[in-house]
Amino acid sequence: MTHKLFFVMNFSEVVQRWVDDHLVNFLPSVSLDLVIFGFHEGQLKVLLLRFKESEDWLLPGGRVGNRENLDDAAYRSLRERTGLDRLFLQQFHTFGNLNRLTYFSWHETLSRLGMKEMAARLLEGDSALKNHRDVSVGFYALVDYTQVSPTPDLLTDECRWWDIDQVPQLLFDHNAMIRMALKTLRRQLSYQPIGYNLLPDSFTMSELQRLYETILGRSLDRRNFYKQLMNYNVLDRLDKRPTIPSSKAPYLYRFNRERYEQLLDSEDFWIG
Template sequence: MDELKNYLPHISLDCTIFGFHDGQLKVLLLRWKGTEDWCLPGGRVLHGENLDDAAHRNLQERTGLSEIFLQQFYTFGDVERYKNYSFQETLAKLGLPIELGKEIITRDVSVGYYALVEFAEVTPSPDFFTEECRWWDIDQIPPLLFDHNDMVTLALKTLRRQLSYQPVGYNLLPTKFTMPDLQQLYETILGQSLDRRNFQKRMLGYDILERLEERKTGGAHKAPYLYRFDKEKYEKALKDEILFVG
């Protein structure tokens, strides 16, 4: 395919895009044309294009969002990267002749990225090779093509580990939110319950939240206070990577 000449050979990227909304954690998957087989969004890197720029381009094409927290987490370089189906089975499932398949599906070293978005804000869009792009519950992901199940597993472990040294929440919650809202976000990502008092004490100690004089309306008599992120302090915390240590 002539268009492949525009891209670096044997280098690709794959993106595990996690979506959070209302206590749910999902992952964005693509379905190949004419099949029931799914994979992660990904693509190749143009000549003269930085790797991170290629990842941001790919995510914007799939989600319609331009401001996304995106982080490189691992390089996948095994010689054998066909975990659920062999190379021949993969070509058959995708309806590709052997010669064309070898041209399209080469032995690539793939750089893995993960992102966390508010999935209600996303407009999922398939790429040239796929005809459906949609969210799957994190616990209901089907067997994926290539080694993409391994990618999702490692990306989720990395995201959970991130909570030990960086904050999450900005652009995932409303501008004003309650401490229970923030705790629900962390519990959803971690997949476990957290002690309310310890969580609140810890979060307030990081000095990235501003407590407002407003309380949440329409709730119980002792409605919780509303908070918002201090954007400048939040971004500094992301850069310094000093939160949640100790």
């Protein structure tokens, strides 16, 4: 993977190089897609990429190295897009329908984008490549919005957050993927405390509550929420936040990872 050379190549060459590299070093016919959730100003967000020289958006994805665990590949892709490590990441479904990403659909996309030369080249190779398609493992991740540096990859111009309910029409089956990831997230949130990963290291109770309300799409009673969360016993209370100008300052809380692991072991919470 000789990234250093790319700056003297045009886009077509970059892509060709990228394809060649992947044909040799990565598993053929398996890919992975990431639904990366963030939370900011009362809005649930998802990280999207804009395809180079186009207005088409799609989910970040990646491939699995020949000598790489599937999960590691997902973590690596997540790190490459966000700069973050050791986050909540979980596979939610594997997509293998024929009508999803194929080389033919890539051909269409490239053609539409005016990259006819590249498109032709994609199909003129051996017939195995032409008929090739991927089965893609979908992962969803919960990340701290404030910590992320969205980074486009070689095939994309732009990487940025979108409000979950303003996501445009995406390439391939990526809208369906987001729907499914969100459904899984909602279900899982009601059974185990996972939302912390979407917030900064320390946060107030009402921030956490707003997060839950946003994900679940309904309002919760403050006092019941408080009791429930404290019952889990995975939150450490810190000092009060000093910044509020008037009235009583709220306490800050921090997620206790150790006790969370214990909780997962003891109860028959499902891990997926």
